[in-house]
Amino acid sequence: MSRIGVYKAVVFAVGCLPLAAVTASLFADPTPDPYERLAHTTGEFALRFLLLTLLVTPLKDVLKLKRLGAFRRTLGVLAFTYTFFHFLAYMVFEAGFDPAFVSEDIAQxxxxxxxxxxxxxxxxxxVTSNNFAVGRLGRKWKKLHMLVFPLALFAALHFFMSVRGDDKGEAVFYLAAFALLILYRLGRWGLRARRRRAAAA
Known part of the structure; x- marks a missing residue:
């Protein structure tokens, strides 16, 4: 394994520690309602790793560190991992794998x-964050992964709407951060398009 591969493995292992910790805490200190603890931890870290994933490109541009790009997929997989367990917690403890309950919950x-x-x-x-999918999809892979931007806004809105009462500061932070990162990307694409048109003129 290359040095960068080792670093990525370490980042992934460290990133999984909160998931391991909350799982262990549920066994060590059982609670009548494990959903609240598990859903909160997995949801919060899913947002954090999604934010870090989108931060890679701006940081790479500003700091002139191309190697940072190698960690984007690792951070994205961590965001996916926490999202999966967040969804699993909902399906097991809240919905009981009942499609009718889920449909009604979505409507209400x-x-x-x-x-x-x-x-x-x-x-x-x-499921497409692997070398096989990159090779198989070709140019379509990049287009598919543009879904990360609407995904980020939906995730931030999900968090914002789930917060009860007036304590929405953290949720507002994520909404603002994702909006700024999307604006940065739009500006970056616009600049590249102008440069291509200027070069072709």
Missing amino acids: RRFILFGMLAGVPMFLLG
């Missing part, structure tokens, strides 16, 4: 709807 609670809207593209990105 908007934050569940936005969670599902974020979950579907996250699943697509998660």
Whole structure:
């Protein structure tokens, strides 16, 4: 394994520690309602790793460190891992794998709807975050992974709407951060398009 491969493995292992910790805590200190603890931890870290994934490109541009790009997929897989366990916690402890309950919940609670809207593209990105998929999809792979931007907004809205009361500071932070990162990417694409047109003129 290359040095960068070792670093990526370490990042992934460290990134999984909160998941291991909350799982261990559920066995060490059983609670009548494990859903709250598991859903909160997995949801929060899914957002954090999604934010870090989108931060890679701006940091790479500003710091002039191309090697940072090698960690984007690792961080994305971590975001997918936490999203998967967040969804699993909902299905096991809240919905009981009952499709009728899920359908009714989506219709009644908007934050569940936005969670599902974020979950579907996250699943697509998660299962294609490997070298086989990159080779198989070719140029379509990059287009598919553009779904990360609407996904991020849906995830932030899911979190914002799920927060009860007036304590929405953290949720507002994620909404603002994802919006700024999307604007950065749009500006970056616009600049590249102008350069291509200027070069072709």
